[in-house]
Structures are given as C-alpha cells and as structure tokens.
Amino acid sequence: MFSYILIIDKRKELSVKYKKSLESKEVVVSIAGNLKKAYKDLQVSEPDMILISDSIDEDLSDFCQKIRVLTFNTRPVIIGLSKSAEISDKVKILESGADDFISEPVNIEEFKTRIKAHLRRDRENSLDSKTLLPAKNYSLRYLKRVMSNEKYWGCLLIGLENFKNYTDVYTELAGDKLIQAFIAITNSTLEENDFLGQISETEFLIVTTKNKAEKIASFLTFAFDTVVTKFYSGEDVARGYMLIQGDEYAGRRIEFVSISAGVTFSDVTTAKTVKELMNTLKELKNVAKLPYGSNYFAERPKISAVDAVSQKEYNRKIYIKEDDSAMELLLTTTLELQGYDVADSVENNPAIIIIDTGEEMKWLELCKKIKTNSNYKNTKLIVTSNYHNKTTILDTGADLYLPKPYEISTLIKWVEFFIKEANS
Numbered sequence: 001m002f003s004y005i006l007i008i009d010k011r012k013e014l015s016v017k018y019k020k021s022l023e024s025k026e027v028v029v030s031i032a033g034n035l036k037k038a039y040k041d042l043q044v045s046e047p048d049m050i051l052i053s054d055s056i057d058e059d060l061s062d063f064c065q066k067i068r069v070l071t072f073n074t075r076p077v078i079i080g081l082s083k084s085a086e087i088s089d090k091v092k093i094l095e096s097g098a099d100d101f102i103s104e105p106v107n108i109e110e111f112k113t114r115i116k117a118h119l120r121r122d123r124e125n126s127l128d129s130k131t132l133l134p135a136k137n138y139s140l141r142y143l144k145r146v147m148s149n150e151k152y153w154g155c156l157l158i159g160l161e162n163f164k165n166y167t168d169v170y171t172e173l174a175g176d177k178l179i180q181a182f183i184a185i186t187n188s189t190l191e192e193n194d195f196l197g198q199i200s201e202t203e204f205l206i207v208t209t210k211n212k213a214e215k216i217a218s219f220l221t222f223a224f225d226t227v228v229t230k231f232y233s234g235e236d237v238a239r240g241y242m243l244i245q246g247d248e249y250a251g252r253r254i255e256f257v258s259i260s261a262g263v264t265f266s267d268v269t270t271a272k273t274v275k276e277l278m279n280t281l282k283e284l285k286n287v288a289k290l291p292y293g294s295n296y297f298a299e300r301p302k303i304s305a306v307d308a309v310s311q312k313e314y315n316r317k318i319y320i321k322e323d324d325s326a327m328e329l330l331l332t333t334t335l336e337l338q339g340y341d342v343a344d345s346v347e348n349n350p351a352i353i354i355i356d357t358g359e360e361m362k363w364l365e366l367c368k369k370i371k372t373n374s375n376y377k378n379t380k381l382i383v384t385s386n387y388h389n390k391t392t393i394l395d396t397g398a399d400l401y402l403p404k405p406y407e408i409s410t411l412i413k414w415v416e417f418f419i420k421e422a423n424s
Contacts, residue, residue, distance in 0.1 A: 003119045004045055004145060005029045008038045009053035009081070018051065021108055022115055025192075035063075042067070044148045046074045046141045048122055049115070052098075054082040061096035068097030074141060077118045081106075128198050130176060131183060139197030139205045144274045146195075146207050151266060154213025156206040156296075157281035158186075158220065158261045161289060162242075163202045165254040169242050170231070178231050178257060185223050189216050199278075210265050214298050217261045221294035224259050232256065241292075243394065251401035253394040260288040261296035268299050286424070291377050291397075314423055315351040315378075318415065319343045321363060322356045334408055335415065346370070350379060351422040352415060356404075357385040357393065364396050371397025380418035382411070 005022060009015035010033055019029040030045070032038035035056060041047070050067060054060040060080055067078055079100045080093040090101045100118065102111065126138035134142065146153050160182065167175035186196055186204070195207040208216060229237050236242050242254040262284025264277070271277035280299065288297035318340050322328035331354065332342045343350045353370060357363050367383060370376050383398040384406065393401045400414055 003027050003048045003123065005049045005051065005115075005119075006038070006041050006045070006047040007031045007051045007053075008035075008056060009033070009051070010055040010057075011053065015053070018111075021112055027119070039070075042070060045145050046071070047076050048141075049077040049079065049118060051079050051081055051115075054080070054084070061092045064093060064096040064098045074137070077122055079115075079118070131179060131198055133183065133204070134195075134197040136197075136199050139195075139199060140274050140278070142195055142197065143205065143207060143277065147266075147274065147277065152210045153266045154208050154210045154263065155265075155277065155281065156208075156213055156217055156261050156263050157199070157278070157285050158204045158206065158217075158259055159285050160202040161258045161260055162255055163257055165242065165244070166231075166257050169244060169254070174231065178228075181227060181231070182224060182259070185227065186220060189219050210267065213263050213265060214296075217263050217296035217298065220261065221259060221296055225294045228257055239391070239395070241394070243391075251390040251394065251403070253397075253399055253401070255292040258290070258292065258294040260285050260290075260294065262286075262288060263296055263298040265299070268301055289378075291371065315349070316419060317341045317343045317348055317350040318352045318354065319346045319348070319350040320354045321346075321366070322354070323358045324356070327356075330408070331411075334412070338412060338415075340415070340419075349375065352380045352382060352418050354382045354384065354411075357383060357387060361385065361387050361389070361392070364393070367393075367396035367398055378422050380422050382414060382418070 003026060005027060007015050007018055007029060009018070009031065012033065015031045015033070019031055023029045030041060030047075032041050035058065042050075050071075052060060052063060052067070056063060060082060064078055064080060077100075078098045079102060080098040081102055081104055082089060082093070083104045085103045093101050100114065102114065126134055128135045143155070160179070163175060163178075166178065183196070186206070190196060190206070190208070194212075195205075197205045199205055206213075206216060232242070241256065244252045244254055262281040264280055264284065269277060269280055271280050284297045284299055288295045316339070318335055320328055320331050320342060322331060335342055346353060353376075355363050355367060367381060370379070370381060380399045381397065382400045382402060383393050383396070384402045384404055385393060386404045388403050390401050399418065402411065402414070
C-alpha cells in the first residue's frame with residue numbers, strides 16, 4: 001500500500017528538493033509545474049496528498065477552494081506552502097479548504113515528519129474497521145493509478161460465496177474469523193509490491209503483476225477449500241453441506257463457503273476506466289461460480305470481435321415435475337400469473353426445477369443427475385415430498401426441501417428468492 005503525493009509548484013529546484021525528501025518505497029511523489037498539468041494529474045491519479053505552493057499563478061486560498069471542490073469524492077489531504085508567516089494568511093488558507101499550512105523556508109526534518117503524520121492518519125482513515133484492509137474508495141483509487149501508470153499488471157476480484165448463509169448458521173463472530181483466515185491465506189501468497197484491498201464485506205481486490213495473477217488465483221482456490229472445513233461442525237463436515245432448519249426455511253441445503261475469482265490482465269482487457277474494469281471482473285467472477293467449491297476464471301485474448309460481447313438474458317424459466325396433475329396445473333397457472341415461464345422440458349435450461357418425489361421417493365435419482373450435470377450449474381432445485389426425510393432429499397443436491405402440504409405463497413416466496421440467485 002503506497003501513498004501518492006502531488007506537489008504543485010513553479011519553482012523547479014525547491015519542488016525537486018521536496019520530492020527527494022519525501023519519496024520512499026511507500027511514497028510516490030509527482031511534480032506539476034503549472035496548473036494545466038496539476039488539473040490533469042488530479043483527474044488521472046487522484047493523489048492522497050496535495051502540496052500547493054503560493055508560487056502558482058493564482059491566489060493560494062482560491063486555488064485550495066477549487067481543489068477541495070474538484071476532489072470532493074476522493075478527499076485528499078491539502079497542505080499549503082507559503083513564504084508568508086502572517087496569521088491572517090494562514091487562517092485564510094486553512095478556511096479555504098487546506099488541512100495544514102507550512103511556512104517557508106522549512107526545516108526539512110520537521111517537514112518530513114509532519115507530512116508522514118498526515119499520510120499515516122489518511123491511511124488509517126482509509127482502512128476497513130474489521131479487516132484493516134484498504135476500503136473501497138482507496139482500493140479503486142489505487143487501481144486507477146496502476147491503470148494509468150503501469151504497463152504490465154494483473155488484477156483479481158475475489159468473492160466469498162454463501163458467506164451470509166454461513167453467518168446465519170454460525171454467527172457473525174464465526175464469519176469474522178473465517179474472513180480473517182481468508183485474508184491470512186491471501187497475504188501468504190502476496191509480495192511486498194502486491195496490493196490487497198476490500199470492495200465490500202465479501203469482495204476483495206488484488207492488484208499484482210501480470211505473470212503472478214493467475215498463479216495467485218489458482219493457489220487461493222485450492223488453499224481455501226483445504227482450510228474451510230475447519231470452520232464447520234463435525235456434523236456439517238460429514239454431511240458435506242450446511243442445513244438451515246425451521247418452518248421458515250423448510251429444510252434448506254446450503255453449500256459451504258467458497259471463493260470465486262475473476263482475473264484479467266493489462267494486455268488482455270479492453271477496459272479503459274476503473275468502472276469498466278470492475279464490471280469486467282464481476283462478470284468473470286460470476287462465470288467462475290460453481291454449485292460448490294472454489295474456482296476462478298481468467299479473461300483470455302479474443303480471437304475475433306464477432307459476438308465478443310453478449311447480453312445475458314434474465315432467466316425466468318421454471319420446470320415442474322409433479323405426478324399429481326391437479327397440483328401441476330395449479331402450480332403452472334399460479335407461476336404464469338406471477339410472470340414466470342413454465343418450461344415444457346427440463347432441457348430448456350430452466351432457472352428453477354420443482355420436483356415432487358412421488359411415490360416411494362422415486363424421483364430422487366433424477367435430482368442427483370440434475371445437480372451433477374454441468375449444464376444445470378446455475379439451476380436451483382426445489383424438492384417437495386409427502387415423505388418427510390429431509391436429510392435424504394438434501395443429500396441429492398437439492399437446494400430446498402419443502403414438505404407437503406405447503407402453502408402456495410411459501411413456494412412463491414422461495415421461487416422469487418431462487419430466481420434472483422440463479423441470475424446473479
């Protein structure tokens with residue numbers, strides 16, 4: 001994690017002196033000798049700190065005001081540099097938006113110490129309170145700098161799947177420990193110049209070199225699945241999944257927490273902005289999702305531009321396998337009235353399949369075949385039954401066990417939930 005400082009100063013020798021005194025492995029310093037270059041650097045690099053000298057061709061207090069407006073979303077530290085030692089000048093500059101005022105000539109040691117103190121506080125304010133990783137705003141700012149200044153980089157967006165369900169079963173405290181373990185595993189794969197930041201509670205950004213990105217993704221998916229079972233009860237480990245019980249959930253099967261990762265590279269991606277790159281990474285991460293287990297998907301060079309970009313259609317198809325013809329008609333009519341497409345065949349790639357086990361649970365083998373078929377990796381399986389053997393049904397891979405008799409409103413609620421999940 002490095003800090004970026006922009007010095008806006010017409011005086012070449014003095015600005016170079018400031019730059020040399022502040023630069024280190026953790027601090028990158030750039031100089032803008034005129035306002036045109038300063039505005040461009042503000043837009044491209046979004047610095048953490050701006051040092052503004054009164055040598056510029058504009059009133060320093062007015063310029064501080066403009067900078068504060070221009071950088072409202074990124075909120076850098078602004079420090080005014082002036083030969084004036086007048087209290088009124090200091091007050092005017094501080095009131096115009098500067099965070100500090102340093103009179104020149106400076107004591108170089110005091111100067112360095114004060115700058116470091118501001119950077120330290122800025123870094124601390126940029127960290128997530130739980131994980132102590134750089135939070136979303138800083139992470140995206142860092143990514144923007146890398147895209148602007150580096151030629152060969154690799155980037156990963158990693159998501160923790162089923163994490164919310166895990167905390168529902170095992171509490172938020174257990175969830176915090178699981179995330180800490182994930183961060184520890186991730187840090188063990190990174191080197192000094194690699195970056196790890198947090199986009200949301202369950203999404204993490206890694207910026208590294210081009211040749212390491214896919215290796216990191218490969219190791220993380222293996223290592224996480226190896227470790228994650230330690231965070232479950234022996235009963236869940238033996239069963240192979242979590243089980244949420246109770247009337248509201250009607251016996252829902254929840255797969256273990258896994259990670260999905262999207263990976264792209266500077267010489268492959270067509271993204272020009274941070275927003276475009278993040279959208280690309282999210283799409284790659286979604287492609288990487290498996291019904292269970294961790295996985296990653298890396299963007300590859302496109303051989304042809306024909307049909308290179310496609311819009312994913314929102315899937316509202318539902319297939320019903322119900323031996324009771326009256327019940328099948330009721331379900332079909334109700335779901336169609338709700339705006340869903342009831343498919344004639346399971347071959348039509350439905351978002352949800354609703355199967356009743358029938359007499360003596362004869363359709364359980366069909367459930368197993370569906371859940372082990374890669375063509376249905378995003379399809380959600382709801383199994384209803386008069387035979388109330390919850391574990392046996394969920395062991396087939398069913399996402400939800402709904403005992404008969406059930407309320408149609410309960411089924412509709414779960415259909416709405418799983419349609420969103422199947423299309424996420």
